[in-house]
Amino acid sequence: MLKEMPKTYDPSTAEDRIYQMWEKAGYFHAAPNPEKEPFTIVIPPPNITGQLHMGHALDDTIQDAIIRFKRMQGYEALWMPGTDHASIATEVKIVDAMAKEGLTKKDVGREEFLRRAWSWREEYGRRIVNQLKKLGASCDWERERFTMDEGCSRAVLKTFVDLYEKGLIYRGDRIINWCPDCKTALSDAEVEYEEQDSFLWHIRYRAEDGGEGLVVATTRPETMLGDTAVAVHPEDERYAGLVGKNVILPILNKPIPVVADEYVEREFGTGCVKITPAHDPNDFEVGLRHGLPVIRVMADDGSMNENAGKFAGLSAKECRKAVVEELERTGALVKTEPYKHNVGTCYRCHSVVEPLVSKQWFVNARELAKPAIECVRDGRIKFVPERFDKIYFNWMENIRDWCISRQLWWGHRIPAYYCEDCGEVTVAAEAPKACPKCGSTHLHQDEDVLDTWFSSGLWPFSTMGWPDDTPELKYFYPTSVLCTGYDIIFFWVARMIMFGMSQMGEVPFHTVFIHGIVRDEQGRKMSKSLGNGIDPLKVIEKYGADSLRFSLTMGTSAGNDMRFYDSKVEACRNFANKIWNASRFVLMNAESDIIPVEQAKLDAADRWILTRLNDAVRAVTDNLESYELSLASQKIYDFVWSEFCDWYIELTKTRLYGEDAEEKKSALSVLLYVLDATLRLLHPFMPFVTEEIYSYLPHTSGTIMRAPWPKEVPAFNFPEVAQNMDGMMELVQSIRNVRADLSVPPSRRTHITIVTDEAHRAFYTGAGAYFNKLAGASGVTVQTDKAGIAPDAVPAVCAAAQAYMPLAELVDLEKERARLEKEKAAAEGEIARAQAKLQNEGFVKKAPEKVVEDVRGALLKNQELLQKINERLESLAK
RNA sequence: GGGUUUAUAGCUCAGUUGGUUAGAGCGCUACGUUGACAUCGUAGAGGUCGAUGGUUCGAGUCCAUUUAAACCCACCA
Numbered sequence: 001m002l003k004e005m006p007k008t009y010d011p012s013t014a015e016d017r018i019y020q021m022w023e024k025a026g027y028f029h030a031a032p033n034p035e036k037e038p039f040t041i042v043i044p045p046p047n048i049t050g051q052l053h054m055g056h057a058l059d060d061t062i063q064d065a066i067i068r069f070k071r072m073q074g075y076e077a078l079w080m081p082g083t084d085h086a087s088i089a090t091e092v093k094i095v096d097a098m099a100k101e102g103l104t105k106k107d108v109g110r111e112e113f114l115r116r117a118w119s120w121r122e123e124y125g126r127r128i129v130n131q132l133k134k135l136g137a138s139c140d141w142e143r144e145r146f147t148m149d150e151g152c153s154r155a156v157l158k159t160f161v162d163l164y165e166k167g168l169i170y171r172g173d174r175i176i177n178w179c180p181d182c183k184t185a186l187s188d189a190e191v192e193y194e195e196q197d198s199f200l201w202h203i204r205y206r207a208e209d210g211g212e213g214l215v216v217a218t219t220r221p222e223t224m225l226g227d228t229a230v231a232v233h234p235e236d237e238r239y240a241g242l243v244g245k246n247v248i249l250p251i252l253n254k255p256i257p258v259v260a261d262e263y264v265e266r267e268f269g270t271g272c273v274k275i276t277p278a279h280d281p282n283d284f285e286v287g288l289r290h291g292l293p294v295i296r297v298m299a300d301d302g303s304m305n306e307n308a309g310k311f312a313g314l315s316a317k318e319c320r321k322a323v324v325e326e327l328e329r330t331g332a333l334v335k336t337e338p339y340k341h342n343v344g345t346c347y348r349c350h351s352v353v354e355p356l357v358s359k360q361w362f363v364n365a366r367e368l369a370k371p372a373i374e375c376v377r378d379g380r381i382k383f384v385p386e387r388f389d390k391i392y393f394n395w396m397e398n399i400r401d402w403c404i405s406r407q408l409w410w411g412h413r414i415p416a417y418y419c420e421d422c423g424e425v426t427v428a429a430e431a432p433k434a435c436p437k438c439g440s441t442h443l444h445q446d447e448d449v450l451d452t453w454f455s456s457g458l459w460p461f462s463t464m465g466w467p468d469d470t471p472e473l474k475y476f477y478p479t480s481v482l483c484t485g486y487d488i489i490f491f492w493v494a495r496m497i498m499f500g501m502s503q504m505g506e507v508p509f510h511t512v513f514i515h516g517i518v519r520d521e522q523g524r525k526m527s528k529s530l531g532n533g534i535d536p537l538k539v540i541e542k543y544g545a546d547s548l549r550f551s552l553t554m555g556t557s558a559g560n561d562m563r564f565y566d567s568k569v570e571a572c573r574n575f576a577n578k579i580w581n582a583s584r585f586v587l588m589n590a591e592s593d594i595i596p597v598e599q600a601k602l603d604a605a606d607r608w609i610l611t612r613l614n615d616a617v618r619a620v621t622d623n624l625e626s627y628e629l630s631l632a633s634q635k636i637y638d639f640v641w642s643e644f645c646d647w648y649i650e651l652t653k654t655r656l657y658g659e660d661a662e663e664k665k666s667a668l669s670v671l672l673y674v675l676d677a678t679l680r681l682l683h684p685f686m687p688f689v690t691e692e693i694y695s696y697l698p699h700t701s702g703t704i705m706r707a708p709w710p711k712e713v714p715a716f717n718f719p720e721v722a723q724n725m726d727g728m729m730e731l732v733q734s735i736r737n738v739r740a741d742l743s744v745p746p747s748r749r750t751h752i753t754i755v756t757d758e759a760h761r762a763f764y765t766g767a768g769a770y771f772n773k774l775a776g777a778s779g780v781t782v783q784t785d786k787a788g789i790a791p792d793a794v795p796a797v798c799a800a801a802q803a804y805m806p807l808a809e810l811v812d813l814e815k816e817r818a819r820l821e822k823e824k825a826a827a828e829g830e831i832a833r834a835q836a837k838l839q840n841e842g843f844v845k846k847a848p849e850k851v852v853e854d855v856r857g858a859l860l861k862n863q864e865l866l867q868k869i870n871e872r873l874e875s876l877a878k
Numbered sequence: 879g880g881g882u883u884u885a886u887a888g889c890u891c892a893g894u895u896g897g898u899u900a901g902a903g904c905g906c907u908a909c910g911u912u913g914a915c916a917u918c919g920u921a922g923a924g925g926u927c928g929a930u931g932g933u934u935c936g937a938g939u940c941c942a943u944u945u946a947a948a949c950c951c952a953c954c955a
Contacts, residue, residue: 220955398952556891565890588914637903645915739920776912829899
C-alpha cells in the first residue's frame with residue numbers, strides 16, 4: 001500500500017523541508033569530475049544592500065532551470081553562488097543608517113566604519129542567501145563566495161598590479177563625473193541622464209579693446225568663473241576678427257582668448273562657446289588642444305571654491321543665482337530663454353553629477369576592449385538573443401577610459417603606495433617596506449577604493465580560485481552560460497569579458513543569456529520611490545515558489561520586459577495543483593503490483609500518449625538546449641493539462657475501473673511511466689512539487705534532482721495510432737458539441753452508431769468504450785453503411801467517421817439548421833481555399849511535396865465533411 | 879543625432895528556421911457536484927496579426943516605407 005497523497009498540495013510546508021533535504025544530501029554540490037562534462041553558471045552576485053526582488057527572482061529562476069536541466073542530463077553542473085560587496089550602494093546605506101544615530105563617517109573613522117560594514121555584510125549577505133533558497137536555487141553553497149573575501153581580493157590585487165605593469169592602468173588628472181552627494185568619482189557608466197527644464201543664458205563677453213565682443217550661450221553660468229577661453233568655429237566669418245584676441249570675462253573682468261575650434265557648431269545658440277576646461281569634458285579637450293589653463297571653481301562637496309572669488313562657499317545652485325543676478329545688473333545678460341537639456345545624475349543617489357577635473361585612477365579600456373570585441377565578433381561568445389551583440393559592440397567600440405577609483409571606504413583599497421619623501425608611486429600586491437627609489441620608509445597607501453564592478457568583473461574566475469591554479473579553474477572555466485538582465489551588460493558583462501580575455505586569455509563564458517526586467521501590472525518599472533515593488537517572498541508565501549517560478553518563465557520572450565500579474569501566478573498555482581491531482585489519481589489506483597511499461601499490453605490510448613510523450617520530450621529538450629524556456633514550459637503545460645489530464649487519464653478510467661486485471665495493470669503502468677517522465681520534464685521549472693510527488697511514486701528512489709533527463713523512446717512512436725486517436729477525439733468533441741447544442745443533460749445517455757470506412761472499422765470497434773466514457777454513449781455500434789439507422793437520428797460528423805444518436809425529439813429544427821449552415825460555410829471555405837491552392841501551378845510545382853499532400857488531404861476531408869452536412873440538411877428539410 | 883524593441887482576442891502575452899482552419903492564461907456566455915482536481919470539467923463567443931507597398935506558389939513571420947509607444951547610446955555649450 002502506497003502512502004496516500006493529501007488532497008491539495010501545500011507548498012508552504014513542503015518547500016523548506018524539501019530544500020533542506022536536498023542541501024543536506026549534497027545534491028547541489030559539484031566538483032571536478034573527469035567522467036563528466038562540466039556545465040557551469042556563475043550567479044550574478046546579488047548586492048548585500050538589500051533583499052531579493054523580482055529581478056533576482058527572474059534571473060535566478062532561469063539559471064536554476066538551466067542548471068537543473070543540465071544536471072539531469074548528466075553534466076557535472078555547477079552553479080557558483082555568492083554576493084557582491086556593492087561598494088558605493090552599500091556605503092550609502094551604511095552612511096544612512098549611521099545618520100540615524102547622528103553619526104558621520106568622519107565621526108567614526110575608517111576602521112570603525114569598516115567594522116560596521118562587515119557586520120552589515122554578515123547580516124544582509126545571509127539574508128539574501130536564505131531568500132535564494134526560498135526560491136529553490138540549487139546553488140553549490142559549499143562554494144559560496146563574496147567579492148571581498150580573501151581569494152577575490154587577491155584576484156583584484158593581482159589584476160590591478162598586472163594591468164598597471166602593462167601600462168593599462170594609470171593615474172592622472174582627467175575629467176570625471178563627481179557625485180557631490182556620495183562625494184566620489186563615478187565612471188561614465190554610472191551616470192544616468194535625465195531631461196530637465198532649464199534656461200539658456202546668453203551672456204555678452206566684451207572685447208578687450210572695448211568692442212562689442214561676442215555673446216555666449218550657456219546652461220551653466222556658474223562655471224563661467226572657471227572660463228579660460230571662448231571658442232568659435234574656424235570658418236565662422238562673424239567672429240573671424242576676434243580669433244586670437246581677448247575678450248573680457250564678466251564679473252571677474254579677466255581677459256581670456258578667443259580660440260577657433262571645430263568642435264563648435266555654428267548653428268547652435270550664438271556660435272560662441274565659453275570654454276571651462278575644468279568642468280566640461282568637451283571643454284577639457286578643447287583646452288588640451290589650445291593649451292588653456294584649467295581652473296577648478298568647485299570643491300568636492302559641490303560648493304564653490306576659492307577660485308570662485310566672492311562666490312566661494314556658495315553651493316552651485318546659489319552661485320548660479322548670484323552670478324545671473326550680477327550679470328543682469330551689469331547688463332552682460334543679453335537674454336534668458338527656456339531650454340530643456342539632459343543632466344547627468346548619480347545612479348545610486350540621483351543627485352546631479354558635476355563633471356570636474358580630478359586626479360583619479362583609470363583603466364585603458366580601449367586597449368582591453370579589442371580582444372573583448374573580437375571574441376564576440378568571431379562567435380566565441382554568443383548573445384541570446386543575438387541582437388544584444390549590437391548594443392555590446394556599440395558600447396565597446398566607443399568606450400572611453402574607465403575611472404576606477406572611488407573616494408569611498410567600503411571596497412578594495414587601491415594597492416598604490418606613495419613615498420612621502422620622494423613622491424614615488426609604488427603599485428604592488430603587498431605593501432612595500434621602503435620606497436624602492438629613495439629607500440624612505442615613509443609610505444602611505446592610496447586612500448581610495450576600487451569601483452565595485454572591478455571585482456565583479458573578475459567573478460567567473462576569481463570564484464574558481466584564480467590567481468591560484470586550482471582544479472576548479474581548470475575544470476569549470478570557461479563557464480558555460482552567463483545569465484543577466486540587459487541593464488547590466490555594460491556594467492558587468494562587458495567588464496567580465498575584458499578581464500577574462502586579459503587575465504585568463506580566454507572567454508569567461510560561451511553564451512550570454514539576456515532577459516528583460518519585471519515590471520508592475522501597469523508596465524511601470526518597479527521602484528522604491530513608486531512603492532510598486534512586489535516582494536517575491538510574499539508571492540512565494542501565498543502561492544509557492546514553483547508557481548512564482550513558472551509564472552516568470554511561461555509566456556515570456558527572451559530579452560523583453562514582462563509584467564507581473566498576480567492572476568498569472570494563480571494560474572501557475574492551479575497548474576501545480578493540476579499535476580498534483582493527476583498524480584494523486586494515478587497513485588490512488590496503484591494498489592496492485594506494478595509491471596514495467598515494456599510488459600504492458602498497450603492499447604490505442606497508451607500508444608497515443610506514449611507517442612505524444614516522445615513529442616514532448618523532444619520539444620522540451622530542444623527548447624531548453626536553445627534557452628527557449630518559455631516554449632519549453634508552455635509545451636509541458638499543454639502536455640500535462642490538455643493531453644495527459646484531459647484525455648489520457650479519462651481514457652484509462654474504463655480500464656482502471658474494469659474487471660480485467662491485465663488491462664488495469666497495463667494502464668497503470670503507462671500512467672506511472674508517463675507521469676514519471678513528465679515530472680522530470682517539469683522539474684527544472686517546478687522543483688518542489690515535482691520532488692514531492694516523486695517521493696510518492698512507487699518505483700522511484702532518491703531524488704528527482706538527480707534522476708536522468710527523459711529521452712525519446714523510438715519503440716514508443718505510433719504515428720498511425722496517434723492519427724486514429726486524433727480522429728476519435730475529433731468525433732467525441734463533435735458529439736459533445738451536438739449534445740450541448742441540443743441541451744442534452746449529461747445523465748441522458750444514448751446509443752451511438754458510428755459509420756466509418758473499412759479501414760477504420762477495427763479501430764472504432766476497439767474504441768467503443770471511449771465513447772461510453774467521454775461522449776455520453778450507452779453503447780456503440782460500428783458499421784460501414786447506414787443500414788438500420790433511423791432517418792431522423794442526429795449525426796455528429798467529422799471527416800473520419802460519423803456518429804448517429806436517436807435524439808430526434810430534442811432537435812430544434814431552426815437551431816440545428818443554423819448550426820449546420822455555419823459548419824457548411826466553414827467547410828466550403830476550406831474547400832475553396834484548398835482548391836485555389838491546388839489550381840495554382842506555382843504552388844503544386846514549387847511547394848514541398850508534403851505541403852501539397854496536406855492540402856490535398858484537407859480538401860478530401862472537407863469534401864467528405866461537406867457531403868455529410870448536406871445530407872443532414874436535406875433530411876432536415878423533409 | 880545614432881541604435882534597439884514593441885504593436886496579434888476585452889486584458890496580459892506566446893507564436894524557433896515563411897507552409898493546412900493564428901494559440902494560451904485571465905475575463906465573458908451556457909451547462910455541469912460523471913468515483914484526481916470547483917485551484918475543476920464540457921461546449922461556446924471573441925482576432926482583416928498597427929498601416930501601406932513589395933518579395934514569394936504561399937507572409938503574423940522576410941524586405942521597404944510609415945504611424946504610435948517604450949528603451950539604450952551619444953550630449954550642441
